[in-house]
Amino acid sequence: MEDFAVKIQGLTVAYDAKPVLSDIDLEIPKGRLTAVMGPNGAGKTTLLKSLLGLIPKVKGEVEFSCVRGKPPKIGYVPQSESIDTDFPVTVLDVVLMGCYGRLGWIRRPSKEDKEFSMEMLSKMKMEQYWDRQISRLSGGQQQRMFIARALAQKADIYFMDEPFKGVDAATEKAIIEILKELRSGGKTVVAVHHDLSTAPEYFDWVTFINNRVIANGPIEQVFVGENLSRTYKAGGVT
Amino acid sequence: MDMAIEIQLIAALTAAGCAIPGSFLLLRRMSMVSDSITHTILLGIVLAFFMVQDLSSPLLLIGAAAMGPVTVWLTELLVKTRLLSEDSATGIVFPLLFSIAVILITRYAGSAHLDTDSVLLGELVFAPFDRLTVFGVDIGAKGLYLSGGLFLLNVTLLLIFFKELQITSFDPVLAAVLGFSPTLMNYGLMTAASLTAVGAFEAVGSILVTAFMIAPPAAAYLLTEDLKKLPVTAVIIGAASGILGYHTAVFLEVSIAGCMAVWTGIFFMAAFVYNVIKRKRGAAAKC
Structure with missing residues (x-):
């Protein structure tokens, strides 16, 4: 059994009376790249948001395993x-x-924080755009900026909602x-991912959901035709 | 101090104070909330007045300030039912509370100096007659201290909570993940906006407060792409509208509050034209 980063038991989330996620039991492994996949309306973003504690749960437990004896820092x-x-x-x-999470309330970012943020920008090859207003970036550049921000968080677990959406090949x-x-x-990285063709190459763990968990495990074992058709055909969403 | 100068100072400080919470209401796409709050605080003032029977009591300010978050809370309660959208909920809550206030005033406070005309339009002309005296010494118009105090309060809050206002307005999800409660900041902003609106209320009345809260930040939004410069620009535009509005009103012998609101509109139009020209030039430079 692998170490888990997040353990979810019996999680049910509903908008109005309609459950978007029902009875989710899931262990997301530590130190792996996990893809959360499923058709539109399957509850992928809802799962991410409820893990982040942003949506009230109807029932269920979400447990994060500690990193160096402390609750993990979460990037987004x-x-x-x-x-x-x-x-x-x-x-x-x-x-x-x-950097704001480390600063807490009221304290302002220091010169070091700015230098560190610039470093993260250059890591994403975005340093020449540092003073641009964000509407004047391409989709790919915007995404690089948000990845740089996630790196600046120095988190232990990263949650990403479709990080490859609308980006160019280089990005x-x-x-x-x-x-x-x-x-x-x-x-640990947990990303909502849409592209079936790139999933086996990019990720090493996959969670198929469609309102409930269809399959969860190492990508080479779980990413098979049977699970795919169950995920994308169940629930009547095509 | 000269009466005319006092009026202008009160107008400028009032407008400047409104521009600060207004900037963040605008960025959060909650401009109409300012309209809502400026109406419902009247109920807060009336209820507080019934309790203390004194129009100059500071309790009136507290009653009014409390009404802002109550308004937002009631509106969100309706939105959470998922039966109506945010703007419809706003449209239901504020006329209800406002009309209760108007009925209460006309029915029970007719003899007090709390009449609907002054509530709707303000009485800036009379502001210099209401003096603040300390140990028998006249130290200036009360309105001057009220508007100045509220302006300083807003500047202080902005300086302290700039980072928190920025992140909760721009990316509430990340803010929540990092421990900066967007809900807490939202109610804080609403309280500051309501308090400011009460001050502005005395000067320009409930209808025109919206002009001061939204038009100068909207103009500034078209002039700058820097969040630090946005409230500063809005404050300057607001204060200039107050002063120019006074002179226009004196010259044309019309309503001061009305002229000030007209000036906020003129500034917005000028900023709009500037923005369009800048964009066209930018597009041409790219070719």
Whole structure:
């Protein structure tokens, strides 16, 4: 049995009376890249948000395993369309937000925080855009910025909502490099992923959900035709 | 101090104070909430007045300030039923509370100096007659201290909570993950906006407070892409509208509050035109 990063037992989440997730039992392994896959409306984003504690649960338990004796630090990459790109912030402003968790209330980011954020930007090859307002970035550049922000969080577990959505090929490659680097550093990554063709190459663990858990395990064992058809045909969503 | 200067200072400070919470209401796409709050605080004032029977009591400020979060809470209660959208819920809550306040005033407070006209339009012209005296010494108009105090309060809150306001407005999900409660910041902002609205209420009345809270930040939004410069620009535009509005009103012999609101509109139009030209030039430069 592998060490788990997150253990979910009997999780049920509902909007109104309609359950979006019912009776989810799941162990997400530590130090792996896990893809959460399923058709539209399967509850992938809802699962992520309820793990982050942002949506009230109807019932069930979510347990995070400790990292070095402490609750793990959680990093987060939003779904790109959930962001208001007209908001008056620059690329560096956004990456700096990754440091806010360490600062706590009221304390302001220091020069070191800014330098560290610039470093994370250059890691994503975004340093020349640091003072741009974020609406003047391409989809790929925006995603690189959010990955840089997640890196600035220095988290133990990263939750990413479709990190490859709407990005160019070069960005996709850059992101997957970073994910692998995080894994070698012992970090856990949980990403909502849509592209069936790239999943086996990018991830080493997969969770198929469609309102409930269809399958969960190492990608080479679980990513098979039977599970795919059960995931994408169950529930009447095509 | 000269009466005319006092009026202008009160107007400028009021508008400047409104521009700060207004900037964040605008960024959170909650502009109409300011309209809602500026109406419902009247109920807070009326209820507090019934308790203390004194129009100059500071308790009136507290009653009004408490009504802002109550309004937001009631609105969100309706939104959470998922039966109506946010704007419909706003449209149900504020006329209800406001109309209760108007009925209470006309029925029970007719003899007090709490009449609907002054509530809707404010009485800036009379502000200099209401003096603040300390040990018998006249130290200036009360309105000056009220508007100045609220402006300083807003500046202080902005300086302390800038980072928290930024992250909860821009990315509430990350804010929540990092431990900056978006709900807490939301209610805090609403309380600050309500308090500010009460001050502005005396100067320009409940209807025009919205003009001060939203138009200067909306103009500033079109002029700057820097969150630090946004409230500063909005404060300058608001204060300028107050002063220019006063002079226009004196020159044309019309309502001061009305002229100030017109100036906020003129500034917005100018910013809009500037923004369009800038964008066109930007597009041309790319070719």
